[in-house]
Amino acid sequence: MNQPTASLEARNLVKEFRLRNGLKFSTLQAVKDVSFTLEAGRTIALVGESGSGKSTIARMIAKLETPTSGDILLDGSPSGTRGRALAAYRGDVQMVFQDPFASLNPFHSIEHHLERPIRIHHPELSRAEVRDRVLSLLERVRLTPATQFAERRPHELSGGQRQRVAIARALAPGARFIVADEPVSMLDVSIRLGVLNLLAALQREERLGVLYITHDLATARHFSDEILVMYRGEIVERGPADAVILDPQHDYTKRLLEAAADPERLGALRDEVRSAG
Amino acid sequence: MPEPHTAVDEAVVDRTPADTFAAPIGITSAVPDTGRAEAEAAKRGIRRRMPKLTLKLASGLVLVVGITLFGIIAPFFTQSPTFSGNPSLQPPSADHWLGTTKLGYDVFAQLAQGTRGSLLIGIVAGSIALVLSVLFGVLAGYLGNWSDEILSLVTNIMLVIPGLPLVMVIATYVPGRSWLLVAIVLGITAWAGPAVVLRAQSRSLRAREYVAASRVAGERAHRVILVEILPNLLPLLTAQFLFAIIFAILGEAGLSYLGLGPTGSITWGTMLNDAQTGQAIGTGAWWWFVPPGLMIALLGAGLSLINFSIDEIINPKLRIAPEYTRRVRKAAREGRGVAVEGSIA
Numbered sequence: 001m002n003q004p005t006a007s008l009e010a011r012n013l014v015k016e017f018r019l020r021n022g023l024k025f026s027t028l029q030a031v032k033d034v035s036f037t038l039e040a041g042r043t044i045a046l047v048g049e050s051g052s053g054k055s056t057i058a059r060m061i062a063k064l065e066t067p068t069s070g071d072i073l074l075d076g077s078p079s080g081t082r083g084r085a086l087a088a089y090r091g092d093v094q095m096v097f098q099d100p101f102a103s104l105n106p107f108h109s110i111e112h113h114l115e116r117p118i119r120i121h122h123p124e125l126s127r128a129e130v131r132d133r134v135l136s137l138l139e140r141v142r143l144t145p146a147t148q149f150a151e152r153r154p155h156e157l158s159g160g161q162r163q164r165v166a167i168a169r170a171l172a173p174g175a176r177f178i179v180a181d182e183p184v185s186m187l188d189v190s191i192r193l194g195v196l197n198l199l200a201a202l203q204r205e206e207r208l209g210v211l212y213i214t215h216d217l218a219t220a221r222h223f224s225d226e227i228l229v230m231y232r233g234e235i236v237e238r239g240p241a242d243a244v245i246l247d248p249q250h251d252y253t254k255r256l257l258e259a260a261a262d263p264e265r266l267g268a269l270r271d272e273v274r275s276a277g
Numbered sequence: 278m279p280e281p282h283t284a285v286d287e288a289v290v291d292r293t294p295a296d297t298f299a300a301p302i303g304i305t306s307a308v309p310d311t312g313r314a315e316a317e318a319a320k321r322g323i324r325r326r327m328p329k330l331t332l333k334l335a336s337g338l339v340l341v342v343g344i345t346l347f348g349i350i351a352p353f354f355t356q357s358p359t360f361s362g363n364p365s366l367q368p369p370s371a372d373h374w375l376g377t378t379k380l381g382y383d384v385f386a387q388l389a390q391g392t393r394g395s396l397l398i399g400i401v402a403g404s405i406a407l408v409l410s411v412l413f414g415v416l417a418g419y420l421g422n423w424s425d426e427i428l429s430l431v432t433n434i435m436l437v438i439p440g441l442p443l444v445m446v447i448a449t450y451v452p453g454r455s456w457l458l459v460a461i462v463l464g465i466t467a468w469a470g471p472a473v474v475l476r477a478q479s480r481s482l483r484a485r486e487y488v489a490a491s492r493v494a495g496e497r498a499h500r501v502i503l504v505e506i507l508p509n510l511l512p513l514l515t516a517q518f519l520f521a522i523i524f525a526i527l528g529e530a531g532l533s534y535l536g537l538g539p540t541g542s543i544t545w546g547t548m549l550n551d552a553q554t555g556q557a558i559g560t561g562a563w564w565w566f567v568p569p570g571l572m573i574a575l576l577g578a579g580l581s582l583i584n585f586s587i588d589e590i591i592n593p594k595l596r597i598a599p600e601y602t603r604r605v606r607k608a609a610r611e612g613r614g615v616a617v618e619g620s621i622a
Contacts, residue, residue: 062493090495103486107508117494169494 006040006075008061008093008177008209013070015056030056032233033070040176041207043200045220045241047256048230054213055098057230058181061211062095074177091121094170096199098182100162104154110165111150114138114172121173137168141198160191167199177209184219196223217260221245229253334586340579344572348392355386358543369564376564379555387548388568394544395526395573398460402525405464406471407518413468414475415510419483419502429476435469441531448537456539459532463525471517478513482506516587519580530573545569 015031031053038044046054059065061072063079063086072079074093080086094117097103104113114134118125125133138146141164154162163183170178180199184192196219203210214220220227220241227244229237229252237250248254352358363381367373375384417428447462448454482488483506491505507514526545532538533546534553552558552566589595 059489062489064489064492087495090493095490095493097486097490099486103490105487105491105505105509108504116491116496120495166490169490173495 006176006209007073008038008211009036009071009073009076010057010061011035011071011073013057013060013072014068015053015060015065016068029233031060031067034230034233034235035070036228036235036238038177038209038211040209041203042226043203043210043212043224045224045227046211046213046230047215047217047220047227049215049256052230053233054230055181058095058179058211058213061093061179063089063093087121091173092175093177093179094173094175096163096166096170096178096180096183099186100159100166101154101186103166104162106154108153109150110138110152110154110157113154113165113169114150117169117172133172137172138165140171140202141165141168143168158191159187160195163187163195164198167195167202171202171206175208176206177211178203179211179213181213182215183212185214185216192219199223217245217256229256331586333582337579337582337584337586340575341583344392344576344579345396347389348396351389352386352393355389356383358382358386358390360386366560366562368562375568376562378551378565379557379560379562384548384564384568387543388545388572390543391545391548391569392572394456394539394542395529395546395576398456398463398529398539398544399522399526401457401460402464402467402528403518403521405461406467406521406525407514409465409468410471410475410517411507411514414472415479415502415506417472418476418479419498419506421480421483425476432469432472432476435466436473438466440466441528444528444532445535445537448532454538454540456542456544459529459539460525463528463532464521467521467524467528471521474513474517475510478510479506482509512587516584519584519587523577523580526573526576545573 013031013034014029017028017030019026019028034053034057036044046057048054056065060067063081066081074089079089079093104110111131111134114137115130118130118133122130134150135146138144138149143149143161143164149157149161149165154165157165167183178199183199184195187195199210200223202208210224212220212224217227221244224241227237227239227241228235229244229250231250231252237244237248237253244253245257248257359382361381363373363377363383365377365379365381367377369376373383373385375388377383378387413428413432417425417432420428443466444462448459451458488501488505491501496505529538529544530546530549533544533550536550538544538546538550546569548569549566552562552569555562555565557563557565585595
C-alpha cells in the first residue's frame with residue numbers, strides 16, 4: 001500500500017456526447033483534453049460550475065462512462081475496461097456519490113451495501129469474516145454500535161450517516177483511490193465538516209488518493225493539496241491549493257472567488273441584487 | 278476568500294449534533310440478543326412493503342381466496358360434471374344446488390370444475406405474460422442502445438397487433454385446443470402493454486445513483502437487474518400479474534363464448550357457451566348462465582380491489598386522497614371548512 005509509485009493518472013481525457021435533435025446530430029464536448037496525476041496520500045480538488053465537465057471526469061474514472069479518447073492509467077499502466085482487469089481496477093478505485101439519498105438502495109440493508117463489494121473483491125472470505133469486515137468498516141466511519149447500524153435500512157438513517165455508509169462502501173474493496181463527487185453538497189451545512197473531516201482522517205490513515213470534486217472553493221482549499229479549476233470542459237488553472245485561492249490567474253477563477261460568500265461583502269451583494277431587481 | 282469556519286480543528290471527526298440527534302432511541306440501552314433483533318428487522322422490512330389491511334384489501338382477499346378454495350376443494354365433493362343421467366333443465370333444488378343443464382349436467386359440479394379450469398388458465402397465462410414482459414421490458418430499459426431498439430421494436434409490434442383477433446386466428450388454426458394452449462396464446466398476446474411500463478420504470482431506476490454505485494462496486498449486469506432493480510419493481514409486477522390474470526380469464530371467457538375456447542375441459546367460458554347454444558335465456562334457465570357470469574365478475578372485482586391496494590403503495594398520493602376528503606368533510610361539518618366542494622390534488 002505504501003508503494004512510492006502508486007498513482008492514478010488521467011492522460012488527455014476527452015469525452016464527447018452526441019446529441020440528437022430530431023434528425024440533426026450535434027456534438028457536445030463535455031471534457032476537452034484533461035490530464036492530471038493523483039498520487040497516494042494526496043488530494044486533488046476539481047472545482048468548477050455545474051456543466052463544466054467535472055462529474056463526467058468522475059464517471060470516466062469510475063468507469064461508468066468510456067472516454068472518447070485518452071487513457072486512465074493506474075500505477076503507470078493502462079487500466080482495464082472489461083472482465084477481470086476491470087474488476088481489479090474497481091478494487092483499487094472507488095467512488096462516493098453526490099446524493100446519499102439516492103446512492104443507497106432503499107430495498108436493502110446497510111449490511112448488504114457493504115457486504116457485496118467485499119464478497120465481489122474477496123470471494124475467499126468466509127461468511128463470518130465478511131461480517132467482521134462489515135462491522136469494522138462501520139466502526140471506521142464512526143457508525144456505532146455497528147451491529148445495529150448494519151441491519152438498518154437507508155431510510156432509517158440521516159443524510160450524514162448515509163454518506164458515511166457510502167464512504168464505507170467505497171473503502172470496502174480495499175480501494176487506494178477514491179473519487180468523491182460533491183460528497184457533501186446534499187448535506188446540511190452543519191454536518192458537512194464532520195463528513196469531510198472523516199474523509200480526511202481516513203485518507204491519512206490509509207494513504208488514500210482522493211479526487212475531490214466540488215464547486216465550493218473554501219472546502220477545496222481546506223481539504224486538498226492541489227486545485228484544478230475547470231471551465232467548459234477545460235482545466236483553466238491548476239496549482240497548489242493556497243496559490244490558486246490567494247493568487248488567482250485566470251479570469252474565471254477570479255469570478256468564482258468573487259461569487260463565494262464573503263461576510264464583508266454581504267451588504268454590497270444585497271445592494272447589487274436590489275438595484276438589479 | 279475562504280469562509281472562516283474552515284479553521285475548525287481537523288481532528289474533530291466525531292458526530293456532529295445533527296447526527297446524534299438522528300440516532301434512534303433505544304440504541305443506548307444494553308445490546309439485545311442479536312438473533313432476535315435481526316429477525317425483527319427482517320419482519321419490519323417485509324411489513325413495510327405490504328399493503329395495509331384495509332376494507333378494500335380485505336374484501337378483495339376474501340373474494341379471491343374464497344373462489345380459489347372453491348375451485349380447489351369443491352370438485353372433490355360434487356358428482357362428475359359430465360354425468361348426464363340427471364333430469365334436464367331442473368331449477369335449483371336440494372339435490373342439485375344450482376339446477377341442471379339441458380343435457381342433464383349438474384351446474385354446481387360444472388361450476389366447481391369450471392372455476393378450477395378458469396383459474397388455471399388465468400394463472401398460467403398471467404405467469405407467461407409476466408415473464409415475457411419482464412424479459413422484454415426490464416432488459417430493454419436496463420441495457421439501452423441497440424438491445425433496447427430491438428426489444429422495443431418487438432414490444433411495439435406486439436402492442437399494435439389487436440389481441441383478440443390474433444387469438445381467434447391462432448385458435449381456429451389449431452384443431453385440438455387444450456386449456457394449456459389457450460393459456461399460452463392468451464399469455465403471449467398480453468405482455469406488450471406491461472412491458473412498455475416496465476421499460477420506462479427500469480430506465481428510470483437504471484439512472485438512480487444506487488445502480489451506478491453497485492456497478493462501481495463491481496456487480497455484474499444480471500445481479501444489478503435481479504438484486505438492485507427488480508425488488509423495487511415488485512409492487513408494479515404484482516399489480517401487472519393480477520391484471521394479467523383478469524385479462525386472461527376474461528379473454529378465455531370471450532373465446533369460449535365464440536366457440537374457440539379449450540376443447541375437452543370445462544371453464545366458466547365454456548359453461549357460458551353451452552348455455553348460449555342451449556338457449557338458456559330463451560327457456561328462462563337463469564341458473565345455467567348466472568353462476569359462471571357472477572363468478573367472473575366477482576373474481577375480477579376481487580383482483581381489482583387487491584390491485585387498488587397495491588396501487589396505493591406505488592403511489593402514496595392515492596392513499597392520502599380518501600383520508601383528505603374525509604378530513605375536509607369533517608371540517609365542513611364542524612363549520613370550519615375551507616370550501617363547500619373541496620377538490621383533491
